[in-house]
Amino acid sequence: MTVVRQVQVTFDCAEPERVARFWSAVLGYEHRGTACVDPTGVGPRLYFQRVPEGKVVKNRVHLDVRVGTGLVGAQRVDALEAECARLMALGAVRVRLLPADEENESCLVMQDIEGNEFCLD
Template sequence: MPQVRTVQVTFDCAEPERVGRFWCEVLGYVVPPPPAGVTSWEEFDRSLPAERQGSAFACQDPTGVGPRLFFQRVPEGKVVKNRVHLDVRVGTGLVGEERVAALEAECARLLALGATRVRLMEADGFDESCLVMQDVEGNEFCLD
């Protein structure tokens, strides 16, 4: 039987801490403790060569259930639709107007954090409604 592995979801971005803190708020994630020997992430960052400072950020599920998220600075900007995206599960078990109301309420909260609303995809007889959004750097995700 194959070994079950944990996964980390990695985001390429221009501003790792900004994007990471956005996702901390969206998901209720936390910033992990800094490495041994330093008292803060700021101290750790200052210990890096100048070109590496601010180049990465991470957050994790405080319950240990969800995957760790890692944000790494890359030189190029986003130019096309994501091939992989996160579905943030806010309407699980809800249908119809009740589901759309839950999606809209979460959308309003995330807009205040800097997200962008793209479109509501209404239930079609096969799939329930979901709301397509973008994070603070334009990466698509869905409220599902």
């Protein structure tokens, strides 16, 4: 028997409302207090909860923002760089470009406004 469940991704953070606004702008989601919701109902709900401790290590799970799907080579890197520039204007930080290799296309590692890693893929 197949069971399909909805998934909510929860982020620990210091400023939930601020981080929710950031991710709503990144993904085109609706901002709802300390959460953001896909207006199409397809993507997962993102919830941001306040925690007292700060971020001290690399994320064990991260989001991939899919902006280069179907693109390869320079065309893919150009799409990643364009989205990177847009997200930096929102407060994101560029970490590094991981160039294509034998197994993977290029992706760009970034951090959100509280230092959580994510990738432009």
